[in-house]
Amino acid sequence: MNSTPDAVPDLLDKVTNLAKRRGFIFPSAEIYGGFRSTYDYGPLGVNMLRNVKQAWWRSMVQMRSDIVGLDAAILGPPAIWAASGHLETFTDPLVDCKRCKERWREDKIAGVCPNCGSTEFTEPRAFNLMFKTQAGPVEGEGATAYLRPETAQGIFTNFANVLATVRKKPPFGIAQVGKSFRNEITPQNFVFRTREFEQMEMEYFVPPDDADEWYRYWIQTRLAWYIDLGIPEALLRLHEHAPEDLSHYSRGTTDVEFAYPWGWDELEGVANRGDYDLTQHAQASGVALDYFDQATNERYTPYVIEPAAGATRAMMAFLLAAYDEDIVNDEKRTVLRLDWRLAPYQVAVLPLSKKPELEDVSREVLEVLQPHFMCDYDVTQAIGRRYRRQDEVGTPYCVTVDFTTLEDRAVTVRDRDTTEQARVAIDELLASLRERTGQS
Numbered sequence: 087m088n089s090t091p092d093a094v095p096d097l098l099d100k101v102t103n104l105a106k107r108r109g110f111i112f113p114s115a116e117i118y119g120g121f122r123s124t125y126d127y128g129p130l131g132v133n134m135l136r137n138v139k140q141a142w143w144r145s146m147v148q149m150r151s152d153i154v155g156l157d158a159a160i161l162g163p164p165a166i167w168a169a170s171g172h173l174e175t176f177t178d179p180l181v182d183c184k185r186c187k188e189r190w191r192e193d194k195i196a197g198v199c200p201n202c203g204s205t206e207f208t209e210p211r212a213f214n215l216m217f218k219t220q221a222g223p224v225e226g227e228g229a230t231a232y233l234r235p236e237t238a239q240g241i242f243t244n245f246a247n248v249l250a251t252v253r254k255k256p257p258f259g260i261a262q263v264g265k266s267f268r269n270e271i272t273p274q275n276f277v278f279r280t281r282e283f284e285q286m287e288m289e290y291f292v293p294p295d296d297a298d299e300w301y302r303y304w305i306q307t308r309l310a311w312y313i314d315l316g317i318p319e320a321l322l323r324l325h326e327h328a329p330e331d332l333s334h335y336s337r338g339t340t341d342v343e344f345a346y347p348w349g350w351d352e353l354e355g356v357a358n359r360g361d362y363d364l365t366q367h368a369q370a371s372g373v374a375l376d377y378f379d380q381a382t383n384e385r386y387t388p389y390v391i392e393p394a395a396g397a398t399r400a401m402m403a404f405l406l407a408a409y410d411e412d413i414v415n416d417e418k419r420t421v422l423r424l425d426w427r428l429a430p431y432q433v434a435v436l437p438l439s440k441k442p443e444l445e446d447v448s449r450e451v452l453e454v455l456q457p458h459f460m461c462d463y464d465v466t467q468a469i470g471r472r473y474r475r476q477d478e479v480g481t482p483y484c485v486t487v488d489f490t491t492l493e494d495r496a497v498t499v500r501d502r503d504t505t506e507q508a509r510v511a512i513d514e515l516l517a518s519l520r521e522r523t524g525q526s
């Protein structure tokens with residue numbers, strides 16, 4: 087195992103337990119004993135996952151004029167996957183342990199069965215990772231469909247549609263967020279590798295001569311995105327693939343790696359896909375997928391630079407990086423130091439007691455904040471316990487309404503990280519929270 091900086095002991099177990107206990111991530115179909123490493127996102131998890139995707143969409147689409155969005159179908163005909171190369175080459179080497187009969191991905195087990203320790207395996211066979219299904223009521227070849235194993239192909243097949251409908255010219259990009267499916271041989275490590283997961287991919291179309299420059303640009307831009315959202319630089323590194331390790335379409339790939347509890351591993355891949363995909367789909371479909379540059383009178387097939395991230399995997403990395411334990415008032419506390427943009431709840435409104443007059447003002451405060459922040463409202467338990475519960479799920483600010491509020495129309499704002507408290511007038515609360523979150 088690689089060594090990684092500053093690991094909390096048993097971090098993966100702690101985060102997995104917290105995720106289950108506090109409603110971030112549940113094992114899927116749990117009342118039926120679970121289902122093969124699939125997961126459901128609970129009330130807090132769905133907020134956080136949406137925040138991860140929103141932060142990505144904001145940086146990729148909203149804040150740029152050179153990238154547009156797309157949401158393509160998950161089901162696709164075999165023709166797409168034949169042209170993309172996935173039918174032939176999207177395989178992993180599968181071996182069976184001769185002693186215990188468990189199946190493994192040969193390249194992940196270093197010759198020793200993780201189940202029984204045997205070193206005797208069957209010959210590796212190529213196992214295609216795509217989920218095959220049928221579209222419509224009639225079985226047979228014509229009905230075969232595949233669930234997409236990456237969102238990227240929907241972007242390439244829509245290249246001409248997008249070009250014809252928006253006024254973009256290379257360099258420009260198409261971004262997409264959505265589910266992808268891979269029949270992974272050994273899904274593992276919580277939501278790191280699952281069979282159903284969410285991707286955030288962007289295909290950036292550039293003149294071939296500029297491809298290398300854009301490749302370097304996107305590597306740095308994507309690395310900076312994770313740092314901006316709170317992952318310490320020491321937990322991130324870049325890893326450039328050796329030529330013999332490249333995917334079938336790639337002219338160069340650099341992974342953004344994260345220091346997971348089990349070692350450095352992939353968080354996101356940035357690839358120079360060359361003109362592979364557009365050329366393949368143009369040949370197979372007979373539809374021209376190129377660009378005519380009126381300035382130079384030249385027609386060319388753009389190269390593609392692809393930053394391909396996992397939303398669910400990124401969420402896991404943000405959780406791991408944010409998890410912390412410290413001592414407050416001589417008591418151990420668990421705190422998720424999540425960036426406010428990612429936290430499931432950004433503000434918790436906490437009336438000191440259930441007295442109706444306090445609840446009335448608290449609801450008033452809640453209504454002021456809800457249009458601007460994702461808020462929780464909690465009236466149960468002692469206030470100290472409630473602070474701890476909010477710390478544990480990463481809520482950056484707690485707003486406490488107490489009996490003095492009834493006289494001075496002010497509330498207490500408590501900061502998750504410093505635990506410092508400040509008295510703020512209700513009339514100034516929204517402005518104060520906007521300032522604390524860097525929005526004004």
Ligand code: GAP
Binds near residue numbers: 237270282394397
């Ligand atoms: N279009 C290129 C592509 O799909 P990839 O490296 O296979 O490249 C991109 O996938 C990202 O998608 C990965 O870096 C990872 O974050 C996420 N990902 C891939 N397979 C996954 C799986 N089985 N479970 C969770 N996330 C996965």
